[in-house]
Structures are given as structure tokens and as C-alpha cells.
Amino acid sequence: MTQSNLDQTKNTQFTGTQSYIATDDLQLAVNAAITLQKPLLIKGEPGTGKTLLAEEVAASLGMPLITWHIKSTTKAEQGLYEYDAVSRLRDSQLGDDRVYDINNYIKPGKLWEAFTSDERSVLLIDEIDKADIEFPNDLLHELDKMSFYVYETGETITADKRPVVIITSNNEKELPDAFLRRCFFHYIDFPEEQTMRQIIDVHFPNIQEKLVNDALDIFYKLRNLQGLKKPPSTSELVDWLTLLLADDMAQEELEENLRGEKSIPPLYGALLKNEADITLLQRFANMMRR
Amino acid sequence: MFVKLFYTLRTYGVPVSTRELLDLNAALDKGLMRQPHPELSKQFPEDKDLWYFASREDMYRLIKLCMVKDERHFDKFDRAMADYFEGVDSLDIDELMAKLTDIPQEWLDLKLDPKNLTEEQRRLLKKYGSLEELMKALEERLKEQKERHQGGSKWVGTGGSSPFGAYGDHPEGVRVGGESRKRSAVKVWEQRKYRDLDDDKLLGTRQLQMALRNLRQFARTGSADELDIKETIKRTAKKGVLDIHMQPERRNRVKVLMLFDVGGSMDIHIEALERLFSAAKNEFKTLEFFYFHNCLYDYVWKNNQRRHAERTPTMELLQKYGREYRVIFVGDASMSPYELFSVGGSVEYMNAEPGAVWLKRVTDHFDKVAWLNPEDAAYWDYTHTIGEIKKLMQGHMYPMSLHGVEEMTEYLAR
Numbered sequence: 001m002t003q004s005n006l007d008q009t010k011n012t013q014f015t016g017t018q019s020y021i022a023t024d025d026l027q028l029a030v031n032a033a034i035t036l037q038k039p040l041l042i043k044g045e046p047g048t049g050k051t052l053l054a055e056e057v058a059a060s061l062g063m064p065l066i067t068w069h070i071k072s073t074t075k076a077e078q079g080l081y082e083y084d085a086v087s088r089l090r091d092s093q094l095g096d097d098r099v100y101d102i103n104n105y106i107k108p109g110k111l112w113e114a115f116t117s118d119e120r121s122v123l124l125i126d127e128i129d130k131a132d133i134e135f136p137n138d139l140l141h142e143l144d145k146m147s148f149y150v151y152e153t154g155e156t157i158t159a160d161k162r163p164v165v166i167i168t169s170n171n172e173k174e175l176p177d178a179f180l181r182r183c184f185f186h187y188i189d190f191p192e193e194q195t196m197r198q199i200i201d202v203h204f205p206n207i208q209e210k211l212v213n214d215a216l217d218i219f220y221k222l223r224n225l226q227g228l229k230k231p232p233s234t235s236e237l238v239d240w241l242t243l244l245l246a247d248d249m250a251q252e253e254l255e256e257n258l259r260g261e262k263s264i265p266p267l268y269g270a271l272l273k274n275e276a277d278i279t280l281l282q283r284f285a286n287m288m289r290r
Numbered sequence: 291m292f293v294k295l296f297y298t299l300r301t302y303g304v305p306v307s308t309r310e311l312l313d314l315n316a317a318l319d320k321g322l323m324r325q326p327h328p329e330l331s332k333q334f335p336e337d338k339d340l341w342y343f344a345s346r347e348d349m350y351r352l353i354k355l356c357m358v359k360d361e362r363h364f365d366k367f368d369r370a371m372a373d374y375f376e377g378v379d380s381l382d383i384d385e386l387m388a389k390l391t392d393i394p395q396e397w398l399d400l401k402l403d404p405k406n407l408t409e410e411q412r413r414l415l416k417k418y419g420s421l422e423e424l425m426k427a428l429e430e431r432l433k434e435q436k437e438r439h440q441g442g443s444k445w446v447g448t449g450g451s452s453p454f455g456a457y458g459d460h461p462e463g464v465r466v467g468g469e470s471r472k473r474s475a476v477k478v479w480e481q482r483k484y485r486d487l488d489d490d491k492l493l494g495t496r497q498l499q500m501a502l503r504n505l506r507q508f509a510r511t512g513s514a515d516e517l518d519i520k521e522t523i524k525r526t527a528k529k530g531v532l533d534i535h536m537q538p539e540r541r542n543r544v545k546v547l548m549l550f551d552v553g554g555s556m557d558i559h560i561e562a563l564e565r566l567f568s569a570a571k572n573e574f575k576t577l578e579f580f581y582f583h584n585c586l587y588d589y590v591w592k593n594n595q596r597r598h599a600e601r602t603p604t605m606e607l608l609q610k611y612g613r614e615y616r617v618i619f620v621g622d623a624s625m626s627p628y629e630l631f632s633v634g635g636s637v638e639y640m641n642a643e644p645g646a647v648w649l650k651r652v653t654d655h656f657d658k659v660a661w662l663n664p665e666d667a668a669y670w671d672y673t674h675t676i677g678e679i680k681k682l683m684q685g686h687m688y689p690m691s692l693h694g695v696e697e698m699t700e701y702l703a704r
Contacts, residue, residue, distance in 0.1 A: 024347075024348075024351065025351050025354075025355075028322075028348070028351050028352060028355060029355050031322065032317055032322055032352070032355055032356075035317070035320050035322055036313065036316055036317060036320060036322075038313070041359075043361060086532065086534065089532055090531075090532060093531060093532070177305070177359075180359035180360065181307060181309045181310065181359065182309075183359070184313075184355050184356065185355065185358060185359045185360070186355060187361040187364065
């Protein structure tokens with residue numbers, strides 16, 4: 001390894017931020033993606049901070065963040081550029097002069113933006129699994145070579161500074177092997193209690209130890225409840241703690257719940273997001289009381 | 291380098307290609323890892339690649355990052371790593387747990403002659419009072435290990451400090467977790483916490499979710515908004531300026547008829563599957579459930595409590611539901627051959643025609659029929675009727691794993 005390239009890695013080390021706890025695995029994954037300039041594919045339960053990761057990486061490395069949200073209708077070409085033939089046709093019918101320059105009708109997409117950014121940027125391709133099954137395949141070359149060809153104008157857009165590409169997936173569709181092979185892959189595990197405490201700590205620096213203990217106790221109990229459609233995750237826990245902190249009454253109820261005087265934890269709406277789960281909890285609580 | 295590792299991973303079924311191997315080497319080349327570790331250089335004097343890691347955990351992380359591209363393969367990967375590092379085949383805890391629930395009864399029934407026991411075993415038995423208690427303790431520990439992933443001195447099979455290691459040579463094969471480990475740290479790969487993500491395992495809660503997504507895709511085909519070219523040309527010609535017309539997405543909704551085998555050892559699995567399909571219910575145009583017991587005969591029923599009062603003749607099913615209905619049987623297909631092939635073979639009543647005839651009628655009437663079997667596919671060959679029914683289904687019998695459900699929906703959707 002040469003000295004210059006050592007320096008480069010040193011400058012771009014991601015170690016988590018003040019508001020984001022990254023496990024060793026995750027740090028390694030991010031640093032590998034930065035150093036080897038390959039996209040990083042992130043999977044994990046909803047609410048474990050996949051999307052947040054890109055924001056935090058961008059913030060901690062001081063790079064601009066470019067986000068491309070994927071929907072079921074998103075096409076790969078939209079990330080490169082779009083040629084608006086319809087409005088050009090319309091303009092030609094209306095006799096607009098703009099029609100003579102094709103560049104007027106080419107709208108750069110997020111990839112174009114990231115490739116031509118003045119400084120190295122972080123490109124987040126969020127929820128890639130939402131798109132059509134062919135979507136990842138259509139981006140293979142672009143992500144590999146970090147360049148693409150614009151047919152309409154005959155120019156080639158190449159990234160001077162290859163962006164750090166972070167891709168998230170919720171597993172709704174399987175991603176093609178060829179695509180996976182071009183990425184590093186990291187699966188965000190559900191945080192263990194110790195990590196969870198760190199996470200709570202960065203979000204609520206002044207929180208009382210006891211409240212955290214009580215809340216975590218209930219939280220993990222709830223997560224272990226069999227048959228929940230969507231077990232609460234980190235983001236729900238953080239929301240719930242915010243609410244608990246704002247409400248002294250609720251804190252008392254929390255203790256009553258732990259002592260078994262009250263069957264349902266307070267403000268449970270922040271933890272469970274669908275009706276079936278809440279019914280399940282109530283039924284379970286009733287059973288416990290009997 | 292890492293060629294041996296590469297092939298170990300492949301042996302364990304982790305899909306790795308040259309590309310991944312090159313990436314791993316590139317990652318090392320770029321100095322992603324820290325300084326060479328003194329202990330590692332001692333441990334693997336001839337394999338210099340291994341020195342560059344601060345710890346085995348770091349190496350495990352890096353290899354995992356580069357080599358595995360899907361969490362479904364994490365469990366296979368963990369086992370491969372255990373093999374690569376330790377050079378021992380890891381034992382499957384699940385398999386052992388299954389054995390544990392099957393075997394104790396036999397064990398306890400065995401008349402254990404103290405004369406046949408070794409000195410060691412006798413000492414142990416004494417310590418635990420009886421074999422029964424020993425088994426209980428073992429089960430306890432396995433459970434604990436499964437839940438908390440804790441190792442150390444409680445790890446079953448850790449030589450010396452745990453009785454089970456010593457007990458390990460019992461002919462029935464209670465031997466857990468490999469050799470005795472003097473080093474106390476639990477290796478990450480030994481925790482095998484990704485076992486649930488492996489898609490060949492029978493459906494658990496997570497897999498149910500995944501399978502549900504699969505079913506949704508099965509039920510919903512056709513693309514999003516599309517341009518109605520005919521209408522656009524027509525309108526543009528009429529108006530003289532471009533007038534785009536879009537048409538709504540086309541939906542091809544699937545009709546499903548499900549027949550569940552109830553009243554047997556498979557009830558839990560079947561309930562789970564029923565829940566799964568109910569959850570996907572609004573994705574299908576119609577979804578109907580019926581029940582039968584062991585084998586399909588001349589009637590089925592809809593309400594399990596009132597199965598003797600409210601019956602639906604199977605013939606009626608064939609008349610009522612058109613051939614475009616996709617039929618899914620759910621059951622273990624394990625019965626005595628009489629139940630399948632003989633008149634009067636049913637365990638419940640006198641059937642006029644053998645079950646096989648009824649199954650044949652169903653497969654003849656409907657275009658696509660599949661059988662989902664909660665029984666582990668590895669044991670299918672041991673039960674005669676499973677093979678026979680599979681033949682009747684023209685081979686379309688699928689295990690109740692994520693992979694199986696995937697394959698089944700693929701077949702049914704085609």
C-alpha cells in the first residue's frame with residue numbers, strides 16, 4: 001500500500017456519528033465500500049436505520065447526499081436522464097425556438113447529478129426492491145463503470161469522483177445475482193441490548209437510567225411476543241421514549257405495567273402500528289391478568 | 291489467495307464466484323484491515339493472508355462482507371467458517387433438538403442395565419439422579435443456548451466443565467457442538483443466529499412474511515400505467531395536436547382453492563399456512579378453504595367443528611369451480627397405503643372409492659394442482675404414499691419452505 005492511498009483511507013473513515021451508532025460490522029462495510037468504490041447494499045428489518053445510514057455517512061464525511069427514492073414505477077433510465085420527446089414535439093408544433101437544441105429536453109437524473117458533482121458525493125438509492133424486477137439489471141454497467149452514454153447527444157457522462165453508493169432494500173423482491181456480485185452486502189441485525197442502550201444514549205443524553213431499563217424491558221418483551229405482524233424496531237423505540245419523556249403520567253404507568261398492576265404499556269400506539277397487533281397485545285395482556 | 295476458503299464456501303452451498311474472491315483480495319490489498327496480528331502469524335505460519343487481521347472476528351466480518359450477498363446464506367456461511375477455521379464438521383442443533391424430542395421416550399423405555407454403563411456414565415447418572423433428569427437438563431441447556439447464544443462453560447459439549455461432553459459417546463448419539471474448546475470466547479459463527487433466514491428451512495414467522503410477498507406477486511401480475519397507442523393515435527388524428535391517452539394497469543387476478551388435511555400431527559403447520567393464505571386473501575380474486583382428513587374422498591367440509599353435519603360432496607367442488615382455479619393441497623401425504631388405494635380404506639368411514647381415484651379426478655379437472663407438504667423433504671422417500679401422491683400430482687409436490695412456496699407459486703402462476 002502506498003503512502004498516498006493510506007492517507008486517503010484515513011481521511012475517509014466512517015466510524016459512526018454523534019447521532020448514529022454503527023456496529024463494527026457496519027463500519028467495516030461502509031469503509032470497504034468507500035475504499036474499493038463499490039456500491040454497498042444494505043438490508044435489514046424496517047426501522048433499523050438503513051436510510052439513515054446514508055445521511056450519516058454523508059454528514060460524517062462531509063459529502064453532499066443525493067437521494068434517489070425508488071417507486072414501483074421508477075425506471076432505471078430515469079436515474080440517468082430523461083429525454084422529454086413529448087414536450088419537444090409540442091414545442092415544434094407551437095414553433096418554439098428551443099426545439100432546435102436537443103439539450104433543452106434532456107433532464108439529468110440522480111446518477112448524472114452524482115457523477116458530475118464537483119466533490120465526491122454519497123448517492124443513496126433508496127428501496128431498490130420497490131422497482132421492477134429488471135431495474136437493478138439495467139443499472140449494472142452504470143454502477144460498475146460509473147459512466148453512461150447519452151444517445152440523444154452522443155456524449156458520455158463519466159464520474160470524475162466516483163460517488164459512494166449506498167443502496168437499501170426491504171427484501172420485497174429478489175435482486176439478480178449479477179447485480180449482487182457488484183455490491184458489498186451488509187445485513188443490519190436487530191441491535192442487541194447493549195447497542196440499543198448506546199443508541200438511546202445518543203438520542204437522549206440526559207435520560208434516567210431507570211426509565212431506560214423499564215422501557216427496554218417492556219420493549220424486548222413486546223418484540224418477543226409471538227405472532228406480531230410488525231414487531232417494534234429501533235425507530236419505534238425512539239419515538240416511544242420521546243413520548244414517555246414528555247409525559248410524567250406515562251412514566252408512572254410504565255412502572256405500574258412492570259409491576260403487573262396495569263396490563264398494557266402506556267402510549268403503546270407508538271410501538272405497535274397496526275390494529276391486529278394491538279388486538280393481539282390486548283388479548284395477551286388479558287390472558288396474563290387472569 | 292483464500293482459495294481454500296472459497297471452495298469451502300462452495301461446498302457448503304454459499305454461492306460465491308470469482309468476482310467475490312477477487313473483491314476479498316482487493317479489500318486486503320487496499321489495506322482495509324489493520325496491522326498483522328502477532329498471534330495470528332503464529333497460528334497460521336504458512337498462510338500469510340491471515341496475519342492481516344486484528345482478530346478472527348474482523349476477518350469473519352470482512353469475508354462475510356465480500357462473499358455473502360444475501361442474508362439467506364448467512365447460516366451456511368457460518369457453518370462453512372466453522373469448518374474452515376476449526377476443521378471440524380459442525381453439528382446441526384436443530385437436528386439434535388428434533389432427535390431430542392423423538393428419542394427420549396425410547397431412551398426412557400430402554401431398560402438401562404447398569405452393567406452396560408461405563409464408570410463415567412454411572413457417575414453421571416448418579417449425579418443427575420436419573421436418565422430422565424439428565425435429558426431434561428440437556429434439553430434445558432440446549433434451549434438456553436438457542437435463545438441466548440451463550441457459550442462458555444455451559445455450552446453443551448464443552449469438554450470438562452459440562453457433563454454432556456462426557457456423556458457424548460452414548461450410542462444414541464447425544465453429542466453436541468464439536469470438540470472441547472479450551473478458549474472461552476464464543477465465536478460469532480458458532481452462534482448461528484441466521485439460521486432462521488435460510489430459505490430451505492420450514493416456514494417460520496419471518497419466512498411467512500416473505501412467502502406472503504411471493505404470493506402477492508403470484509396474485510398480481512401485469513404492469514403499471516401503459517400508453518394506449520390506439521386511442522392516442524385516434525385522438526391525435528382527431529384533434530390535430532398530440533393527445534396522449536393512458537390506460538389503467540391490467541390486473542390478472544388468480545382464483546385459488548385450498549384443501550387442508552386436518553386432524554393430524556401436522557395441524558400446527560397447516561394452521562400457519564392457513565393464516566398465511568388468509569393474509570393474502572384480498573390479493574386473490576377468490577380464495578376458498580376446504581378440509582379433509584388424511585386423504586381426499588367423496589366429501590370435504592368447510593367448518594371443522596361441524597365437519598359431520600356440514601359436508602360438501604367433492605363432486606360438487608368439481609362442478610362449482612372451473613378449471614382455471616388453482617388447487618393447492620396441504621398435507622403430509624403420509625397415510626397407510628390402504629387409505630390411498632383401497633375401497634373402505636379410510637380411517638373414518640366406509641369409502642366407496644379409493645382416495646387415489648378422487649385425487650385423480652381433481653388433477654384431471656383442474657389445470658394446475660399442487661401439493662404443499664409440511665413434512666421435511668429429506669424424509670419424503672421414507673413414506674410410500676408421499677411418493678405415490680407426488681406421482682398423482684405429476685411431480686408437483688413442494689416442501690413448505692420459503693423456497694418450496696416460491697417454486698409452487700411459480701408453477702401455479704405460469
